[in-house]
Amino acid sequence: MKTFSIRIGGEAGQGLVSVGNILLQAITEEGWYLFSHRDYESRIRGGHNFTQFRLSTEPVHTWEQKIDVLVALDKVTVDQHRQDLKENGVVIYSPEIQGKTIDEPNFVAVPFIQVAEDLEQPKVMANAVAAGAIWALLDDDLGVLHTIFAAMFSSKGDDIVEGNKKVSQAGYDLVREALDEREKPTKPEQVAERFLIAGNPALASGALAAGVKFMSAYPMTPSTGVTEFIAGHAKECAVVMEQAEDEISAMNMVVGAAYAGVRAMTATSGGGFALMTEAMGFAAAAEISVVVIDAQRPGPSTGLPTRTEQGDLLYGFGMSSGDFPRAILAPGDPVEAFYLMGHAFNLADKYQMPVVVMSDQHLADSYETVEPFDLDKVVIDRGELVSGEEAGADYKRFALTESGISPRLLPGNGPGLTVAAGDEHDEAGHLVESAEERLAMMEKRMAKMKLVEEEALAPVVFGDDDPELVLIAWGSTKGALRETVGILQEQGKKVKGVHINQVFPFSKELEPILNGPGTKYVVESNYSGQLQKLLGMEFAWKPDGSVRRYDGRPLGPDYILERLEGGMQRG
Amino acid sequence: MADTKFPTTLKETAWCPGCGNFGILGAVSEALEGLGLEPSQVLFVSGVGQAAKAPHYMAGNVLNTLHGRTLPTATGAKLANADLTVFAEGGDGDGYAEGGNHFLHALRKNVDITYLVHDNQVFGLTKGQASPRSDPGQVTGTTPQGVSMEAFNPLATAITLNAGFVARSFSGNKEHLIKTIQAGIQHKGFSLIDILQPCITFNKINTFKWYRSRTYDLNEDESYDPTDREAAWKRSWEWDDKIPIGVFYKVERPTLAEAHPALEQGALVKQDIAKESIKKLIEGFAVK
Numbered sequence: 001m002k003t004f005s006i007r008i009g010g011e012a013g014q015g016l017v018s019v020g021n022i023l024l025q026a027i028t029e030e031g032w033y034l035f036s037h038r039d040y041e042s043r044i045r046g047g048h049n050f051t052q053f054r055l056s057t058e059p060v061h062t063w064e065q066k067i068d069v070l071v072a073l074d075k076v077t078v079d080q081h082r083q084d085l086k087e088n089g090v091v092i093y094s095p096e097i098q099g100k101t102i103d104e105p106n107f108v109a110v111p112f113i114q115v116a117e118d119l120e121q122p123k124v125m126a127n128a129v130a131a132g133a134i135w136a137l138l139d140d141d142l143g144v145l146h147t148i149f150a151a152m153f154s155s156k157g158d159d160i161v162e163g164n165k166k167v168s169q170a171g172y173d174l175v176r177e178a179l180d181e182r183e184k185p186t187k188p189e190q191v192a193e194r195f196l197i198a199g200n201p202a203l204a205s206g207a208l209a210a211g212v213k214f215m216s217a218y219p220m221t222p223s224t225g226v227t228e229f230i231a232g233h234a235k236e237c238a239v240v241m242e243q244a245e246d247e248i249s250a251m252n253m254v255v256g257a258a259y260a261g262v263r264a265m266t267a268t269s270g271g272g273f274a275l276m277t278e279a280m281g282f283a284a285a286a287e288i289s290v291v292v293i294d295a296q297r298p299g300p301s302t303g304l305p306t307r308t309e310q311g312d313l314l315y316g317f318g319m320s321s322g323d324f325p326r327a328i329l330a331p332g333d334p335v336e337a338f339y340l341m342g343h344a345f346n347l348a349d350k351y352q353m354p355v356v357v358m359s360d361q362h363l364a365d366s367y368e369t370v371e372p373f374d375l376d377k378v379v380i381d382r383g384e385l386v387s388g389e390e391a392g393a394d395y396k397r398f399a400l401t402e403s404g405i406s407p408r409l410l411p412g413n414g415p416g417l418t419v420a421a422g423d424e425h426d427e428a429g430h431l432v433e434s435a436e437e438r439l440a441m442m443e444k445r446m447a448k449m450k451l452v453e454e455e456a457l458a459p460v461v462f463g464d465d466d467p468e469l470v471l472i473a474w475g476s477t478k479g480a481l482r483e484t485v486g487i488l489q490e491q492g493k494k495v496k497g498v499h500i501n502q503v504f505p506f507s508k509e510l511e512p513i514l515n516g517p518g519t520k521y522v523v524e525s526n527y528s529g530q531l532q533k534l535l536g537m538e539f540a541w542k543p544d545g546s547v548r549r550y551d552g553r554p555l556g557p558d559y560i561l562e563r564l565e566g567g568m569q570r571g
Numbered sequence: 572m573a574d575t576k577f578p579t580t581l582k583e584t585a586w587c588p589g590c591g592n593f594g595i596l597g598a599v600s601e602a603l604e605g606l607g608l609e610p611s612q613v614l615f616v617s618g619v620g621q622a623a624k625a626p627h628y629m630a631g632n633v634l635n636t637l638h639g640r641t642l643p644t645a646t647g648a649k650l651a652n653a654d655l656t657v658f659a660e661g662g663d664g665d666g667y668a669e670g671g672n673h674f675l676h677a678l679r680k681n682v683d684i685t686y687l688v689h690d691n692q693v694f695g696l697t698k699g700q701a702s703p704r705s706d707p708g709q710v711t712g713t714t715p716q717g718v719s720m721e722a723f724n725p726l727a728t729a730i731t732l733n734a735g736f737v738a739r740s741f742s743g744n745k746e747h748l749i750k751t752i753q754a755g756i757q758h759k760g761f762s763l764i765d766i767l768q769p770c771i772t773f774n775k776i777n778t779f780k781w782y783r784s785r786t787y788d789l790n791e792d793e794s795y796d797p798t799d800r801e802a803a804w805k806r807s808w809e810w811d812d813k814i815p816i817g818v819f820y821k822v823e824r825p826t827l828a829e830a831h832p833a834l835e836q837g838a839l840v841k842q843d844i845a846k847e848s849i850k851k852l853i854e855g856f857a858v859k
Contacts, residue, residue: 029858193858195856208849211844213651214651216647233852236848237833237848237849238842239833240831240834242646242831244676245673245676248643248672249640249642249672252640253643254647256636256647256648256651257648257651258651259634260614260647260648260652261651262651262839262840264651278640279637279640282636286636375849375853388611410652411614411655412654413611414610414611415610415611416611419627420634420635421634422637423635430582430627431635
């Protein structure tokens with residue numbers, strides 16, 4: 001697959017986001033498939049951040065380390081990133097920022113601010129200069145940028161729209177003059193209908209489609225995008241999003257709302273998840289259906305707030321004290337994020353238990369061109385509910401049943417009463433101490449786990465049926481895994497990729513894969529190999545090796561291939 | 572009492588004979604019966620502690636949650652189903668220690684629930700340790716040298732944060748307690764009722780007799796204006812020789828529900844999924 005990657009580096013608050021937004025729109029409107037990820041620091045101004053765009057005429061699901069174009073909006077970008085340039089890669093830089101001109105092949109000087117000022121336009125239009133300069137390497141036509149400027153700035157007046165057009169043309173011309181004969185990436189011919197979306201809005205819209213009615217959360221990077229999305233659309237979607245004083249409160253509000261009968265959720269990251277675990281245990285004891293998104297970031301503690309890791313798996317697995325039914329889903333891309341939210345709510349409602357959806361910063365913030373979401377594919381199953389009439393006056397919330405599922409009467413639909421407690425309780429929900437009642441209730445709850453296991457999602461598998469190498473990964477590593485498999489297959493190797501999107505309980509279909517042909521490697525973004533440990537625990541299994549990344553940066557095919565070739569870490 | 576919809580003799584209680592909790596249980600039952608409510612319309616969200624067991628001994632929906640978490644849980648339930656009459660109920664340890672942060676923010680949020688605090692100034696269930704309401708100097712199992720901290724003043728705190736309905740009552744004064752609970756339910760917004768509740772086993776100072784000789788109803792004085800925030804705040808510091816009970820402070824403020832446009836259409840749990848809006852929203856992700 002031929003792809004073309006552009007990396008733009010700059011300080012926070014310096015226009016990186018604006019240039020990024022213009023390009024994001026322009027690239028997708030021209031019909032290219034796109035994967036765009038962000039690498040940013042935990043600050044509002046300054047520091048060094050970058051955004052990368054990888055485009056192709058075919059779908060792209062991950063990023064690549066090597067880039068075709070480097071755009072330096074700050075002084076450090078050139079030195080920090082030039083080693084990643086592909087052969088013949090271009091650097092667009094500004095002598096005024098660099099403090100010098102750089103006389104090397106493929107370095108193009110574009111004094112962003114000066115160009116704007118020379119045309120008697122405000123400094124802020126340096127962003128449009130940069131966008132025009134980048135566009136010169138992609139396309140012969142600036143028309144698409146002009147359309148975007150018109151849409152973005154029409155409310156600010158024609159002068160602003162025209163100014164942006166003018167300066168972007170100047171940026172474009174500077175690059176064209178310097179590198180006129182350069183080959184540009186192939187342009188797509190036929191453009192299918194598609195979405196451009198990142199993990200956070202995909203999770204949030206998946207929740208809305210699944211009928212979430214209540215959310216409470218405390219802002220925490222990188223989950224805040226979900227919270228703000230739901231809050232921003234709460235009015236027209238008839239949803240309540242209540243910001244809590246802390247994550248303890250957020251989770252308990254969710255529990256209260258879910259008990260009252262609505263689909264309810266929260267979103268957080270590791271440290272906030274820690275504060276929620278008490279109430280998740282309560283939800284398990286009182287058999288209340290709750291969904292929690294954990295957008296992972298590197299821990300322990302505050303860790304690297306704006307970066308990525310898959311280090312919460314075992315913590316999510318052991319989410320609270322005691323034994324209780326639970327499920328953990330791990331979407332690998334925005335499409336899975338959208339549909340798995342619906343599945344998470346169905347599992348929570350059917351089995352009256354907490355369900356965790358594990359995302360991470362890489363999934364949360366990365367934009368991807370994907371197939372359109374189909375609302376008709378979203379099935380809503382609220383599980384066993386009874387009306388007031390069916391329940392009768394002697395309704396028992398925790399009636400002992402063969403399946404372990406006790407039909408729910410939502411409070412307020414009496415005459416029956418819905419009594420639930422975190423203490424051990426009898427069928428009616430009142431507190432008990434006897435060993436017999438404890439056994440009955442514990443076994444009733446745990447009986448549900450058998451059904452949860454039977455319903456576990458089968459892994460997503462790509463590549464060869466009779467592999468010599470099997471790569472096993474979970475969550476946001478899906479894109480990197482898929483591309484790695486593709487590259488190795490092109491090299492003539494027989495490879496299978498296994499993406500696990502339900503990490504607890506595991507699908508039984510994993511067993512023949514784990515014990516089948518091929519050398520097995522577990523690929524994940526954490527230090528200790530948490531998926532590997534959990535697989536080992538559940539299947540008494542050990543892989544032949546592992547690839548792990550824990551520097552806070554996302555796994556990509558380059559990293560995985562390098563480790564595979566380099567002899568790899570032995571698991 | 573035999574024909575009440577809210578009988579209080581459904582279960583054997585875990586309380587000591589003569590416990591101050593019995594008076595509160597009886598008063599809640601009579602207050603609800605008096606307002607003509609049905610048990611299925613009422614939800615008690617309680618925490619952990621001897622007080623938090625109260626809802627199990629009466630008819631009503633019950634969500635007996637974690638220690639200190641009654642207020643957020645009750646807030647979530649009320650936001651999800653505004654048609655329920657929602658109580659949060661627990662002790663002073665539950666609400667003012669473990670749930671202290673939630674208490675502050677519930678006062679600010681002004682969700683339309685009634686918070687009943689069984690205030691016995693000790694931790695009863697764990698056998699008599701100091702609570703935030705224990706007076707300085709009080710010797711307990713965890714404070715052998717005596718409590719070194721200032722006692723927490725829930726009323727002053729609530730008035731400071733402009734809570735909608737701030738009251739104190741006494742478990743030994745049933746009529747006053749019934750009246751205060753009913754006023755709390757009828758108040759639109761957050762109602763705090765701090766209830767003096769003697770712990771006959773672990774608190775030998777603040778006994779029924781001690782309170783009976785000190786409490787007086789501040790609302791009997793017609794010149795007392797419960798809308799005067801400053802006067803209410805000053806009165807909330809009166810303690811020791813004379814202890815006021817009654818409604819200290821009342822103010823009408825927008826409730827939390829009014830901050831959520833979705834709730835203009837009625838109880839959230841009764842609303843359908845806004846399919847058309849969601850469809851439109853999702854179509855917004857389309858590139859072309």
